[in-house]
Amino acid sequence: MEYTVQKLGQLAGVSTRTLRYYDEIGLLKPARINSSGYRIYGQQEVNRLQQILFYRELGLHLEKIRDIMNDPDFxxxxxxxxxxxxxxxxxxxxxxxxxxxxxxxxxxxxxxxxxxxxxFEGFKEKLIEENEKLYGKEIREKYGQDAVNRSNDKLKRMTAHEHEELTRLADELYETLGEAFKTGDPAGDLAQKAAELHKKWLCFYWDSYSKEAHRGLAQMYVDDERFKQHYDKNQPGTAEFLRDAIHVYTSN
Amino acid sequence: MEYTVQKLGQLAGVSTRTLRYYDEIGLLKPARINSSGYRIYGQQEVNRLQQILFYRELGLHLEKIRDIMNDPDFxxxxxxxxxxxxxxxxxxxxxxxxxxxxxxxxxxxxxxxxxxxxxFEGFKEKLIEENEKLYGKEIREKYGQDAVNRSNDKLKRMTAHEHEELTRLADELYETLGEAFKTGDPAGDLAQKAAELHKKWLCFYWDSYSKEAHRGLAQMYVDDERFKQHYDKNQPGTAEFLRDAIHVYTSN
DNA sequence: TTACACGTTGACGCTGCGTAAAGGTCAAAC
DNA sequence: GTTTGACCTTTACGCAGCGTCAACGTGTAA
Known part of the structure; x- marks a missing residue:
């Protein structure tokens, strides 16, 4: 029983292109080439193709299959x-x-x-309004409408439970940060815990997180007066301290 | 805050090539191009990139992402x-x-x-030896060493349980085939059951099954004297009958 | 002889970039 | 002032596994 490309292709359920490709990469060579240059496959090739398709279905790369088939000791x-x-x-x-x-x-x-x-439109609207009042127009101009809008959108999608969690997290962050600041060591356990809390808190707002962006934001807390004032409210120097802590935190 | 390709790449954790590619396909265009032709990205682009990477991590194609991002009503x-x-x-x-x-x-x-x-080397060796004695050299010449070797290999891997199953199947096949032959109708229920049993039996030897190959083998049972004699042993004409039954069976 | 189905090789296209090559730009160091 | 070195640019091939033309030869039935 001898087969041309199409015959073999139909038998095995593969395209002629596939057979030519397998020939090209040396995975399945025809038994012979006839006088017109046609590829002629024999029973051996049918069997080999069956084996190949079996491995292919298992998701093995053609090169691996070739290795397996060519080396009987493989x-x-x-x-x-x-x-x-x-x-x-x-x-x-x-x-x-x-x-x-x-x-x-x-x-x-x-x-x-x-x-x-x-x-929960009420409390969310309030939250957004507060946000606007706090950092509003200037931030919007500085960082683009999109950023602010997206942040607001995310707030809108938040459930009451998530909001509670967020508030709790923020409280814990400020408390931990205050305690850490007193130690004076941005690399210490407390400061590192604060950095981690900050990351968690951040992830409520950011769809994706990267160390670099985290670090960048921390620097911004120092550079931007409004943010700085917010963090330095109780203890001046906290913004810098948080930045340093985050720097250490993101270096690991 | 403005970023060049590398700055933005580091911030977001992607390569400069990726950013250029995203520019090329219109997924993320820089805010502006400076006098030297450098790509300059702003905060909006940072945010957009974050969104893009978020969707990318979800495994969405870049084209889909572009659709989502470009059409706010998407x-x-x-x-x-x-x-x-x-x-x-x-x-x-x-x-x-x-x-x-x-x-x-x-x-x-x-x-x-x-x-x-x-x-179970004993019975397997015996089985293989019998196989060789029965159809041996000529088949090997006709259909190639590989086919025979592979078949033998498969026998070697068989467990005792599988061998039992195979024997039982073969017995059932011959019995059913004998009964079917008496009806004289290759399209009848009994003959079709025989064909199905033959397929099952075959699948012990073949790693993959195709109707065409099954039909081809059935024809071979008729063409090859050794196989023919084996099937015609009790009732002459059984090989042809089985071929016809399989032909009908594989037409469905 | 005319169709028409089949065969051939060659080459581009798809995804999402990696990876040169070949060259301009910019800040700092000599 | 120039040289170095780190940036930036565009152009373009490469990857896996084929799909899909294009352009052309073969085999066979009408």
């Missing part, structure tokens, strides 16, 4: 085990991803529902 | 839900894949264990 069990581990990692990643997407959808839908019900 | 919840479904499908596929790889590893290891312990 440790196919080990290859499969390696591959298995890769798949498990992939699965873990995927599960994380799915959880994140679900969280995002939920957040989105809560946002919509809440907007519809205008449920 | 239904991002729907986009996320579509994406979510895709991920679930992917997960299902992956789980299937993992199960298959595990099965393969198990099969392989059983084979190795058995080879190490030389446990």
């Amino acid at each position: 440790d196919s069990t080990k290859a499969l085990k390696d591959h298995h581990e890769n798949l498990l990692n992939k699965k873990e990643q995927l599960d994380l991803l799915i959880a994140n997407v679900e969280k995002s959808i939920a957040a989105n839908e809560r946002g919509i529902t809440m907007t519809d019900q205008e449920k | 239904d991002s919840t729907k986009a996320l839900k579509d994406h979510h479904e895709n991920l679930l499908n992917k997960k299902e596929q992956l789980d299937l894949l993992i199960a298959n790889v595990e099965k393969s590893i198990a099969a392989n290891e059983r084979g190795i264990t058995m080879t190490d312990q030389e446990k």
Whole structure:
């Protein structure tokens, strides 16, 4: 039984292009080439192709498959085990991803529902207004409308529970920061705890977190008078202290 | 605060190439280009990049991200839900894949264990020897060493349980085939059951199954005198009958 | 002989960048 | 004033695994 590309392709359920490609990369060479230059495959090639497709379905790269098939002493069990581990990692990643997407959808839908019900609109509006009053116009000019709007949007999507959590976190942060400041050591345990709390607090506002951005924000707390005053309210120098603590924190 | 490519890249943890690419595809354009042609990004762009990276981490394609970001009315919840479904499908596929790889590893290891312990070596060697005696050299010449070797390899990996199952299946096949032959109808229920049993039996030897290959083998049973004699042993014409039954069976 | 289905090689396209190559710009050091 | 070195620019190939033309030869049935 001999097959041309199309015949073999139909038999195995792959395209002729695939067969030509496998020929090209030396994965599956035809038994012979006839006088017209046609690729002719025999039974051996059918079997080999079956093996190839089997491994391919397992998700192995064609190069790995070639290694396995070309070297009869190749440790196919080990290859499969390696591959298995890769798949498990992939699965873990995927599960994380799915959880994140679900969280995002939920957040989105809560946002919509809440907007519809205008449920906590009162306190949120108040919060936004306060925000505006505090840092309002100048910040808006300095950092762009988008940033402020996005931040406000995120506030709107927040549930009462999340708001409680946020407030609690902020309180804990200020308390810890105050205590830490008294120690005078930005690298100390207390200061590092404050930095961590600040990160947590920040993550309520930021959709994604990076050490660099965190550090950048900390510097801004010092550079921008309004933020500085906010932090230095009780103990002058706290803004700098927080910046230094965050600098240490983000260096690990 | 203005950023050049590298500054922004460091801030966000992406390469300069990525930023240039995002510019190229219109996903993130710099705020302005300075007199030397440098890309200059502002705060708005930092925020936009954060959003982009957020969606990217969720595994969305850059084009989708662009759609979401460029059109403020874009239904991002729907986009996320579509994406979510895709991920679930992917997960299902992956789980299937993992199960298959595990099965393969198990099969392989059983084979190795058995080879190490030389446990059922006796009956397997005998089986292979019989195979060789029966169809040996000529088949090997006709269909290539590989096919025969692979078949033998597969026999070696078989467990005692599997061998039992195989024998039982073969007995059932011959019995059913005998009964079916008496009806004289290759399209009848009995003949079709025989064809199905033959497929099952075949799948012990073949790593993958295709209707065409099955049909091809059935034809070979008729063409090759050795196979023909084997099937016609009790009732002459059985090989043809089986071929016809399989032909009908594989037409559905 | 004319169609028409089949075969061939060659080459570009897709994603999301990595990685040169070949060259301009800018600040600091000599 | 110039040289160094770290920036920046555009252009373009490379990756995996084929899909999809294009341009052209073959085989066979009408």
